[in-house]
Amino acid sequence: MIVVKxxxxxxxxxxxxxxxxxxxxxxxxxLILVHGGSSExxxxxxxxxxxxxxxxxPGGLTSRLTDRKTLEIFEMxxxxxxxxxxxxxxxxxxxxxxGLSGLDGRVFEGRRKEAVKYVENGKIKxxxxxxxxxxERVNTTLLTLLLExxxxxxxxxxxxxxxxxxxxxxxxTAAAMLATAFKAEALLLLSNVPGxxxxxxxxxxxxxxxxxxxxxxxxxxAQGRMKKKVLxxxxxxxxxxxxxxFGDARTPNPISAALAGRGTVVR
Amino acid sequence: MIVVKxxxxxxxxxxxxxxxxxxxxxxxxxLILVHGGSSExxxxxxxxxxxxxxxxxPGGLTSRLTDRKTLEIFEMxxxxxxxxxxxxxxxxxxxxxxGLSGLDGRVFEGRRKEAVKYVENGKIKxxxxxxxxxxERVNTTLLTLLLExxxxxxxxxxxxxxxxxxxxxxxxTAAAMLATAFKAEALLLLSNVPGxxxxxxxxxxxxxxxxxxxxxxxxxxAQGRMKKKVLxxxxxxxxxxxxxxFGDARTPNPISAALAGRGTVVR
Numbered sequence: 001m002i003v004v005k006x007x008x009x010x011x012x013x014x015x016x017x018x019x020x021x022x023x024x025x026x027x028x029x030x031l032i033l034v035h036g037g038s039s040e041x042x043x044x045x046x047x048x049x050x051x052x053x054x055x056x057x058p059g060g061l062t063s064r065l066t067d068r069k070t071l072e073i074f075e076m077x078x079x080x081x082x083x084x085x086x087x088x089x090x091x092x093x094x095x096x097x098x099g100l101s102g103l104d105g106r107v108f109e110g111r112r113k114e115a116v117k118y119v120e121n122g123k124i125k126x127x128x129x130x131x132x133x134x135x136e137r138v139n140t141t142l143l144t145l146l147l148e149x150x151x152x153x154x155x156x157x158x159x160x161x162x163x164x165x166x167x168x169x170x171x172x173t174a175a176a177m178l179a180t181a182f183k184a185e186a187l188l189l190l191s192n193v194p195g196x197x198x199x200x201x202x203x204x205x206x207x208x209x210x211x212x213x214x215x216x217x218x219x220x221x222a223q224g225r226m227k228k229k230v231l232x233x234x235x236x237x238x239x240x241x242x243x244x245x246f247g248d249a250r251t252p253n254p255i256s257a258a259l260a261g262r263g264t265v266v267r
Numbered sequence: 268m269i270v271v272k273x274x275x276x277x278x279x280x281x282x283x284x285x286x287x288x289x290x291x292x293x294x295x296x297x298l299i300l301v302h303g304g305s306s307e308x309x310x311x312x313x314x315x316x317x318x319x320x321x322x323x324x325p326g327g328l329t330s331r332l333t334d335r336k337t338l339e340i341f342e343m344x345x346x347x348x349x350x351x352x353x354x355x356x357x358x359x360x361x362x363x364x365x366g367l368s369g370l371d372g373r374v375f376e377g378r379r380k381e382a383v384k385y386v387e388n389g390k391i392k393x394x395x396x397x398x399x400x401x402x403e404r405v406n407t408t409l410l411t412l413l414l415e416x417x418x419x420x421x422x423x424x425x426x427x428x429x430x431x432x433x434x435x436x437x438x439x440t441a442a443a444m445l446a447t448a449f450k451a452e453a454l455l456l457l458s459n460v461p462g463x464x465x466x467x468x469x470x471x472x473x474x475x476x477x478x479x480x481x482x483x484x485x486x487x488x489a490q491g492r493m494k495k496k497v498l499x500x501x502x503x504x505x506x507x508x509x510x511x512x513f514g515d516a517r518t519p520n521p522i523s524a525a526l527a528g529r530g531t532v533v534r
Contacts, residue, residue, distance in 0.1 A: 044343075047315050072348055076311075079366075080347025081339055084425075084433060087370045092431035098372050098409065099346075103354045104365040105418055142365065145416055151372055151409065158351075164359035166351065 001030045001184045004255055005175035007191035008036025008082065012249045014089060017190070020255040022093035025152055031255075032143065032182070033097075034155045034175040037074075037082040038064075044081075045073045055118035055127060061228060063116070063132060066168040071131040071158070074168055075101070078156045086154050098146055099154040102135070103166055105142035108159035108174050110135045112167050133167035135159050135174045138181040176232035180239035187241050188258040189229055190249035195264035196230065210266045212237040233266040243267035268297045268451045271522055272442035274458035275303025275349065279516045281356060284457070287522040289360030292419055298522075299410065299449075300364075300421045301442040302353060304345040305331070311348075312340050322385035322394060328495060330383070330399060333435040338398040338425070341435055342368070345423045353421050365413055366421040369402070370433055372409035375426035375441050377402045379434050400434035402426050402441045405448040443499035447506035454508050455525040456496055457516035462531035463497065477533045479504040500533040510534040 002024075006017050021033060041064075042052045050073060053065040066074065083099040090097035102108025112133045115126050146153050155178070159169040172189055179187035196218070198205040210218050215234045219227065233244035244266040247258030257263070269291075273284050284300075292298060308331075309319045317340060320332040333341065350366040357364035369375025379400045382393050413420050422445070426436040439456055446454035463485070465472040477485050482501045486494065500511035511533040514525030524530070 044315070048311070049314070072352075075351045076343035076347035078347070079351050080343035080345070084342045084346050084368060084370055085339075087368075088427070088431065088433050091370060091373065091427055094431075096372060097370075098367065099370070100365065101351060101354075103351055103358060104367075105363060106358065142416075142418065145412060149409075149412055160355070160358055164355065164361075166355050 001032070001182045002186045002188065002259070003032050003034065003175055003179040003182065003184045004188045004190065005034040005172060006036065006249050007189070008038040008040065008171070009192040010039050011192040013251070013254065014086060016252050017249060017254055018086060018089035018093055020253045021152070022090055022095045024255060025095050030147060032147075032153045032155060032178060033086065034171060034178065035078075035082055035086060036171045037078040037156070040081060041074055041077040044077050045070065048073060055116060057116070057118055058124055063170070064168060065127060066131045067129060068131065071166055071168060075158065075166065078158070083154060083156045090152060090154070095152050096150060097154050098151045099156070100142070101156050102159035102169065102174065106139050106160050107142060107155060108135045108157065108169060108177075109137040109139060110159050110161065110167060110169060112161035112163065112165055131165065131167050133159060133161055133169055135169050135177050138177045140181050170228055172229050172232045176236040176241075179236050179241045183240045185242040186259060187233070187236050187244045188247055188255060189233070189244065190247045190254050190258060192248075192250055194248045195246040207264050210264060212266055215266065237266055268299070268449045269453045269455065269526070270299050270301065270442055270446040270449065270451045271455045272301040272439060272457065273303065273516050274456070275305040275307065275438070276459040277306050278459040280518065280521065281353060283519050283521055284516060285353060285356035285360055287520045288419070289357060289362045291522060292362050297414060298419065299414075299445065300353065300419070301438060301445065302345075302349055302421065302423055303438045304349040304423070307348060308341055308344040311344050312337065315340060322383060324383070324385055325391055330437070331435060332394060333398045334396060335398065338433055338435060342425065342433065345425070350421060350423045357419060357421070362419050363417060364421050365418045366423070367409070368423050369426035369436065369441065373406050373427050374409060374422060375402045375424065375436065375444075376404040376406060377426045377428065377434060377436060379428035379430065379432055398432065398434050400426060400428055400436055402436050402444050405444045407448050437495055439496050439499045443503040443508075446503050446508045450507045452509040453526060454500075454503050454511045455514055455522060456500070456511065457514045457521050457525060459515075459517055461515045462513040474531050477531060479533055482533065504533055
């Protein structure tokens with residue numbers, strides 16, 4: 001089993017991802033796709049007059065401020081636009097894909113963080129009423145049912161809270177939890193950079209390999225969202241995933257290339 | 268088995284639909300939900316600067332002009348906003364719902380009508396490049412798999428063409444095909460009117476029952492989209508569905524009420 005997470009930044013080659021996934025799937029490779037949709041969510045949110053806002057948390061990570069209206073826009077883009085685009089591309093390639101959010105069959109379950117700490121002008125503040133949270137549990141029953149019946153699952157946030165509320169959640173972390181639940185041989189995190197860069201955005205500074213037990217040394221060079229990716233990789237490898245590869249989703253055959261070791265390999 | 272189609276017009280009480288569905292489901296009633304999303308699609312399309320356009324066909328039926336951009340907006344609203352709203356409401360009621368479009372598992376399959384005839388100023392014209400079509404085949408395998416494992420399927424257009432393209436399709440017809448495929452005991456078509464009205468929009472002119480073999484007599488009184496509903500009802504009853512009920516989705520317990528015969532019953 002491999003888990004492939006396709007990011008939601010500009011420049012992702014969805015056609016190439018779908019073609020490559022279909023080829024591997026037909027050759028007998030079991031796989032689950034997970035995707036994002038952040039840049040298109042920003043674009044649609046702007047167009048709908050509800051521009052995106054981001055919170056910087058103590059520790060430096062950022063997340064999307066998700067009021068109810070933002071959650072609805074998020075669902076429109078992730079579950080509607082991007083999920084169905086990928087399912088359609090896979091179906092065209094002859095793969096019987098099934099698109100699901102974390103709500104469906106409670107695939108991604110977690111706790112809603114209704115109150116979120118953030119930093120503004122150096123002070124820690126609290127934003128209330130947010131629809132965000134972290135995936136704490138991956139329910140594999142539905143996914144196993146689908147895989148055994150020959151369907152390729154295409155997953156997307158949001159997740160679902162224990163109370164049954166939709167919650168915006170980080171897709172990379174969800175993918176890492178998923179890969180861990182299935183003890184996947186590989187988790188591929190594909191985005192619009194060649195991998196983990198020592199000097200972002202200098203692509204020639206690509207780090208080729210990170211030994212899992214020395215990941216903390218590399219956290220200093222990780223910036224912005226890349227930090228979350230590294231954190232997810234560590235957890236996944238510690239949880240029993242064979243290897244994590246940060247690969248490039250702008251290239252032809254992005255999945256095969258990452259499987260072959262192109263990008264940054266964490267093991 | 269009952270199939271419940273919830274329309275996409277203004278005034279639908281989704282909370283009541285979900286509560287009622289959950290209660291029936293927990294009491295052992297097998298059911299599949301199908302939903303629309305037309306009025307919210309119009310609203311979002313306007314807001315995104317791509318206002319809806321409708322074609323009137325020879326014969327008087329109308330349909331949404333669906334270019335690629337409209338298809339994407341359609342998917343955002345139907346598969347993202349409305350589908351996940353209903354799944355979330357059902358999950359809150361403790362029902363493990365799974366939302367799917369017709370693309371997922373190729374549930375609704377049909378032929379793309381790339382060239383669509385329409386009437387303008389009394390002349391028949393042809394619009395090309397449309398992403399519409401009719402459902403010709405319901406693939407029940409995935410639905411049966413889900414139902415047997417205890418998941419409540421929540422279905423929505425678009426359908427998928429034989430070539431793997433997403434196609435906008437009429438939800439009522441898709442629901443009728445679905446009910447026929449499962450030889451459902453009842454197909455409930457819930458919208459924002461009490462049923463079939465002899466003098467639309469006069470709600471006191473509700474037609475309480477239509478014998479299936481005399482449906483053609485009633486076609487004269489059916490107006491606009493209601494025509495499609497009556498056509499779908501005839502096909503369903505002829506195809507082996509126990510009865511079709513046009514019910515009111517604005518009321519509390521809209522499913523139970525329709526099952527009890529409130530609305531227009533076709534049998």
